[in-house]
Amino acid sequence: MIVELLVASDCYAYSENGTWSSNSLSPWARLGKFYLSASKNRFFVVGCDSYAFFTGKVGHGFSTGCMSLCYSTTDVTNGSCAGVGCCQTSFPRNMGVYNISLKSYHKHKYVLDFNPCGYAFVAADGYFNFSTASLKNIAQERMPAVLDWAIGNETCEAAKRNISSYMCKENTTCTDSDDGAGYRCHCKQGYSGNPYLSGPNGCQGILLFFPLLSHSIHRCLLCAFVFLLFLQRTAYSLVFICHLTLNKI
Numbered sequence: 001m002i003v004e005l006l007v008a009s010d011c012y013a014y015s016e017n018g019t020w021s022s023n024s025l026s027p028w029a030r031l032g033k034f035y036l037s038a039s040k041n042r043f044f045v046v047g048c049d050s051y052a053f054f055t056g057k058v059g060h061g062f063s064t065g066c067m068s069l070c071y072s073t074t075d076v077t078n079g080s081c082a083g084v085g086c087c088q089t090s091f092p093r094n095m096g097v098y099n100i101s102l103k104s105y106h107k108h109k110y111v112l113d114f115n116p117c118g119y120a121f122v123a124a125d126g127y128f129n130f131s132t133a134s135l136k137n138i139a140q141e142r143m144p145a146v147l148d149w150a151i152g153n154e155t156c157e158a159a160k161r162n163i164s165s166y167m168c169k170e171n172t173t174c175t176d177s178d179d180g181a182g183y184r185c186h187c188k189q190g191y192s193g194n195p196y197l198s199g200p201n202g203c204q205g206i207l208l209f210f211p212l213l214s215h216s217i218h219r220c221l222l223c224a225f226v227f228l229l230f231l232q233r234t235a236y237s238l239v240f241i242c243h244l245t246l247n248k249i
């Protein structure tokens with residue numbers, strides 16, 4: 001499941017009378033029964049005078065984060081998010097509550113001309129591509145992130161022991177959640193429908209000619225087709241040979 005989550009920002013401006021002004025946004029989220037996917041998301045911090053904490057709760061509190069420093073656009077490399085202008089880190093599994101705290105060491109005083117703001121956010125792995133333009137402004141107020149969900153907090157093996165509460169119906173397979181407790185159901189290959197329902201709305205067999213047929217049936221039909229084709233071409237060849245022979249007599 002894809003959702004869009006707010007981007008934290010921390011912006012500074014220097015006025016003509018010598019005073020500093022700032023504007024910041026520190027988002028938080030409570031995801032209910034869903035969790036941020038730890039394997040499909042990353043936590044990013046963008047800026048040349050920025051550090052951020054990513055704080056959440058997974059049974060108990062935790063905090064992670066990173067810092068990003070630089071003094072010129074010549075220091076950064078487009079496409080690289082390894083700590084110079086941009087940094088990233090992972091976070092624990094089963095996290096459904098979090099908040100982002102974004103700070104600056106020197107209020108962007110030494111980088112204000114090309115980096116007036118710092119940014120921090122969670123985004124789907126592979127979505128965000130850092131460049132020097134990111135230091136000037138990130139126009140997106142939200143970034144896409146992947147949420148995980150699963151049934152209960154048991155593995156497939158444990159859930160199958162209680163048939164009355166096991167959610168996978170006929171013609172299905174069960175897989176354990178990649179990002180923590182629980183399991184999910186899927187229709188078997190060659191079946192389509194809702195794996196959590198029985199009857200006509202559940203996983204029903206589908207026939208899409210060769211690709212979804214079993215290997216034995218597929219091979220049998222293919223052999224029959226080749227054999228018929230061979231017979232047809234053989235018949236044409238015999239007629240042609242007879243014709244040439246008769247013409248020579």
